[in-house]
Amino acid sequence: MIEKTVKELLYYAETHLDLDPEDEIYFENVLLHFFDKQAPYEGKIDKERILSLSVPDSLIEEIVEYETKQRHVDEAEALRRADFVMGTLSPKPSEINHKFEQLRVISDEKAMDYLYRISIANYYFQKTKVDENLEWEASYSDGPSLKITINLSKPEKSNKDIAKLLTKVSLDYPKCRLCHTNLGYYGDDKHPARSSIRFVPLTLAGEKWYFQYSPYGYFEKHGICFIDSHVPMHIEKKTFERLFDFVDLFPSFFMGSNSDLPIVGGSILDHEHFQGGLPVLPIFKAENKETVFTSKKGSTLSILSFYDTALHFEGKDREDVISLASRVMDAWLPYEDLENDIIGNENGIRHNAITSLARKTGEVYHLYLLLRNNRQTEEYPEGLFHAHPEYFSIKKEGIGLIEASGLFILPARLKRQIKEAEASAKLSEEEYLSLYPDMKDFKDMIEAIRQGESAERYINDVCRGILGNVAVFKEDKKGQEGLHRFLKSALGESL
Ligand SMILES: [Zn+2]
Structure with a gap:
């Protein structure tokens, strides 16, 4: 009986979502009206059971069952209604922001943990589903390990679907899934329910950004940063400043940016955003194969021992690391090396791109640049530096920053x-x-x-x-000579 579920929901919200008991009668009447009921349940509920819940799945099931069987709505609508209930019982965005700021005074980690706890407790991050994903470590006798996951909740998108999204002129509201106007949006068949989403504001490179946890949870504490306005992805020097601002605020996290081109980027290119979390990606464990440059201020540039073309910049002087990395990026974007099939620009269309990740260890700033190229050829119409057709049965989607960093x-x-x-x-x-x-x-x-x-x-x-x-400079002699030639052209005789 749904009136009993309402009572249980209220006790759940008091014990898991910081609902103030003073607001209990108010929210009980709001929910009774929502479910077309006139009076509350007068019996007892099993408080111990509710208290011991680590996720609200059983309560969500009760709502969905009532909605589909008694109110005869379809399952998708029943789930949106359940999301609305959880959003209603969650702390208001202003309360989240206030508490987050309060906790940051104690510790950044505590503040991040608070947002994580609420996102799980209010069913925005559906932990039970994510825990069902398959995951294993791939080890090799002659190279660093990778991580493989089979994600049971993420829909598979082709490169063509993603390219279509980029060119779609949309007047819809919210403009995309990453716009901050999703906050509390009810959703429909075309746009996911966002009643229970909660995110916190941040300042990165002097601009307004937000941080939320990802509903897909590709890895531990997987979060998304997105800018206040609906502007397309664009990689520039400022990208590195934003990334370092984030890791300065939350040093236990890494933050990375997909490239700004289809095929070699992520699935959303029309809204500037980053992805990050605890630094569990295999690339962070890869060793420096060769340090090729040291700046006057002591920042170094090394070639990483990894499977795609990965450069590692590190140093204590943040601005120096950024300026070194920017020089390499600026040299890469128009770069051409026909011997290695690299054409940076073709008929005014750019093909070279950068995937970047930032993190901190102690006082040392690390920036990882992955050199990318999205050129399509007659032989490889899906992308020359993309998974080749013999691998499509396993993976056909674009290789974004998480996978290029070794977590599939x-x-x-x-x-x-x-x-x-x-x-x-x-x-x-x-x-x-x-x-x-x-x-x-x-x-x-x-x-x-x-x-x-x-x-x-x-x-x-x-x-x-x-x-x-994906490697633009292959592991063989021709590729490695090409990579050294490129770095020399980027950094001049100082190399
Ligand atoms: Zn947007």
């Missing part, structure tokens, strides 16, 4: 397809194709399993192979 987010369908490949390895081709039509694209994996390899091991090799495709 593979599509949900793979959970089923791995099982099908394992079953197929025991059957003839004709038999498995009739049972599992998808398996036509998995012949290599099935063959590897037949040879005694595990499906995970096969996927590990594919992911490393994809980063090799």
Whole structure:
């Protein structure tokens, strides 16, 4: 009975969402009206059970069941109504901001933990779903480890879908999923429900930004920073200043920016934003292969021992690190190296791009620049420095900053397809194709399993192979000479 659920929700909000008990009667009447009920439940509720909940899933299920069975709305609408209820019972945005600022005086970590706790407790970050994702470490005998995850909640998007989003002229409100006007937005079939979203304002490089936790949770404390106005991604020197401002505010986090071009960027290019979290990405563990430059102020530029083309700038003088990295970026954007198939610009269209990540260890600033290029060729129409077609069954989407840094987010369908490949390895081709039509694209994996390899091991090799495709300067002699030639042109004779 929904009146009882309302009572439970109120007790849940008091114990998990900081609802003031003085507001209980007020919110009970608001919710009763919302559910078309006239009077409250007079019986007892199991307070112990509610108190012990770490996530509100069971309460959400009760709302969804009432909405679909008694009010006959479809499941998507029932979930939006449940989100509205959780948003109503959550602290107001101004209360969140106030508490966040109060906690920051004690510690930045406590403030970030507070926002994280509320985002889980009010079902914006659906922790149970994220915990079901598959995750393993991919280790190799001759290189740094990568991390592989199969994400069960994220929809798979192709490069073409993302390019379409960029050119779409939209008058919709909110303009996109990252606009701050999503705060409390009810949502519909085209736009996700945002009643329960909460984010906090920040100042980065003198501009107004916000920070929220990602509903997808690709890694620990995965958050998103987004700028106040709906402006497209654009990488410039100021990007590095914004990133360092963030890690100055929250030194236990890293923050990174996707590149500003399709194919080599993230899925949202029409709103300037960053992604960050606890520094768990494999690139942060990669070693400096070679330090090629030291500035007068002691900042260094090293080539990282990684699978794509990764440069590591570090030093205690923040402005010096930024200016060194900017010199390299400015040299990279128009750069051409035909021997390595790199064409920075073609008919006025830029192909070279930068993916950047910042973090701090003690007083040392680190900036990671990944050199990228999104050129499409006749042989590789999806992108020359993108995953090549033999890997599409595993990963076809653009390789954004998280994956280029070694944490792969593979599509949900793979959970089923791995099982099908394992079953197929025991059957003839004709038999498995009739049972599992998808398996036509998995012949290599099935063959590897037949040879005694595990499906995970096969996927590990594919992911490393994809980063090799993404590398603009390959690991071979020609590539490495090309990389040194580029760095010399960027930094001049000082190199
Ligand atoms: Zn926007």
